[in-house]
Amino acid sequence: MICPFKNKPRWARRKDARPQELLAAALDLFVERGYAATRLEDVAAQAGVSKGTLYLYFTNKEELFKAVVRENMLPVLNEAEETIDQYEGTSAELFREFILGWWERIGATKLSGITKLMMAESGNFPEVTQFYHDEVISRSNAIIIRMLERGIARGEFRSIDVVQANKVICAPIIMLMMWKHSFNACQNEPISPENYLNCFIDLLLRGMLADTTAPSASLDSPC
Amino acid sequence: MICPFKNKPRWARRKDARPQELLAAALDLFVERGYAATRLEDVAAQAGVSKGTLYLYFTNKEELFKAVVRENMLPVLNEAEETIDQYEGTSAELFREFILGWWERIGATKLSGITKLMMAESGNFPEVTQFYHDEVISRSNAIIIRMLERGIARGEFRSIDVVQANKVICAPIIMLMMWKHSFNACQNEPISPENYLNCFIDLLLRGMLADTTAPSASLDSPC
């Protein structure tokens, strides 16, 4: 009998698949309802299992949430870190690609909901907040700062305060994700991420580029 | 009976103040803990009344929340609108003053909590979200756009997409308020609003100013 799962009984295959199914369901519900308002019973139901099964794979709600973050956010950060270290083009191009990549991998996906959720509920759940800060925010900041320092070192960017600039750069990206999960629903003309990001990139690059560089040369889509 | 408040005995004055006291307490706690984590008993206690009394003034938790948002945001906008229409200096100066004024009047005050609150909870309260959008966000946007158009009309700013630029400008300000109410607690070095805002103003002005304008001339605190 030809069977694609020779080595494992169907039962065991379930065990392998369960965590992913639960994480997917959890991501959906956390994003849709927020951390506190998500009931683990609903997560289990959406994954097609019972309440108790969830606890076979995740110690508690907090650990489930952390696993969602780890499963979804960390790979994106790893990729981003690699990209920057290996990039060979100009820093302006890198900046543009980084921002658009961020939007593509996180902002435009469900993951943007995690960012929104953390901003909204970090006050409670201090342990989750600390985890998120250490695993996501710190690394994001480091990535952006490294990118800025690369530009400065290569004489492409002015000698700006990278710590503050990092935050100024983060802010519009994070806000775009927050708007998506808050006021976009009730606006007549929801934000166009493309236009918004191009405008943002253009303004920021003009603000950061060294005077010797002709800004227009490095900006292919002025807004 | 001689009394400085002719029409009302002492306790009635107290009674009239109750809703405001409750709203102030609710604002504090909603901002600090979020909607779900705020206990009405704590709101009542902070307002100095009993739990039952709260229900004399607000039908339920949701109505209290809506009232908190409605009550707090409107008064600030009028002033901002006037300032811009009467300003006589350069647009760069206006921009700087507007940003710093925003921080001073809103960001640094309790009002920043309303912004945080709306971003965090808008998903759960469509009605008040719509209200907030129509009464607060739209007017804020109009103010900033008017300011940008003034700069463009006077030849001080490049001809940028004011709709998008408005959002790019809003974002760092809003994020500063959000950080203040979320992750600032767990960061080793909390954000310095002054440095952050100066860096932001510098980058944005460089991004917006027309090329003929010598950027350094209009920037008194380069970052």
Added chain:
Amino acid sequence: MICPFKNKPRWARRKDARPQELLAAALDLFVERGYAATRLEDVAAQAGVSKGTLYLYFTNKEELFKAVVRENMLPVLNEAEETIDQYEGTSAELFREFILGWWERIGATKLSGITKLMMAESGNFPEVTQFYHDEVISRSNAIIIRMLERGIARGEFRSIDVVQANKVICAPIIMLMMWKHSFNACQNEPISPENYLNCFIDLLLRGMLADTTAPSASLDSPC
């Protein structure tokens, strides 16, 4: 209208009575079922209130149990301490009275169930165990040791190892309480506490009294 509770509305009187009612119900059920097997909902029901009401008066199950101990055991210990310090008769008489008093105030009452419960379940609930050790066991030991030292100092008792003797004296008393709550039910001839205690007192006194004392003189009920 003549009313015996002029100063307080009926409502408030309930609040005053509730803790006692709940403690009484809790004592009953803890003794009957043990700590782990006692459901707080049943405690509340037996006290005639709902589950939630219990939490108005006691933080959680552990605190409820501690309160039961404090309410019931500590007064007996206080009394015992006083009695011993003020006693003026012979140490043999004191010993006899102490043992019989212990039985009367604790062993013969529901409180014996607390002792049994602690012996049975102390392994779990370490915090409760520590509390019980500090508040009850340590003090009981101190009382007995003081009593023994009094007898030795007055030349009535031999110079025995009071630390060990304390335990040897405790043991039969505790066991009597344990038997009452365990095997007594299925024995054809349940233990007679009076005979048992008299035999115990006689044997122990003979074991402890100094040789110069004629044992028979101080033992009024030889077994």
Added chain:
Amino acid sequence: MICPFKNKPRWARRKDARPQELLAAALDLFVERGYAATRLEDVAAQAGVSKGTLYLYFTNKEELFKAVVRENMLPVLNEAEETIDQYEGTSAELFREFILGWWERIGATKLSGITKLMMAESGNFPEVTQFYHDEVISRSNAIIIRMLERGIARGEFRSIDVVQANKVICAPIIMLMMWKHSFNACQNEPISPENYLNCFIDLLLRGMLADTTAPSASLDSPC
């Protein structure tokens, strides 16, 4: 096939041992944690099998508990009965040896846990309690009473109430086992069984010995 266990293949030997392994594991955990707090999963794990396997040998948790008690207590009593009937020394020496032997064969071993277990859980398992009473307690009592009667008959012990004295003698031994499994953990100075038992033997012998006997002569370790 040559095999030292002719009738059974290797795995079958394993299978025959299973119930004993499970009972041993269950004894450990029931004693350590009590009935309610013992998880069958942990029992199975400690026995090196899966949770499901346990249910092949025991209908449910209650039956496992009963089996644990039944299996462990019977073998020890026969030896004790023989020892007493054949003893030829003084009754004081017999008493001392009996007590110390009890501690050595039961108190210091895992079997002490059964005693603790029965005292703690007898209320919840009438059936096994009756069994334990009939098969263990009654026989133990008979042994001690026979020992006391021997001493009285030989004129070594006073004419005491042997039924009560039996219990008074049992109590400190049982309590020593109970302490070992309960409060010993949280006491700064855990009990020293040797000192405790010597003190106990000394006090009891002095209490029991006939006046003509010089107590000091028969007590080789006064406390």
Added chain:
DNA sequence: GATGAATGAGGCTTCATTCAT
């Protein structure tokens, strides 16, 4: 026989809301 994934009833605890005083 043996496994271990899955179940779901049950216990503890919280808190929005009610209502007798």
Added chain:
DNA sequence: CATGAATGAAGCCTCATTCAT
């Protein structure tokens, strides 16, 4: 008007038991 005691629905988590493989 004001109080605050009381309620009970709801959520998190545990674990004895089942059953497909």
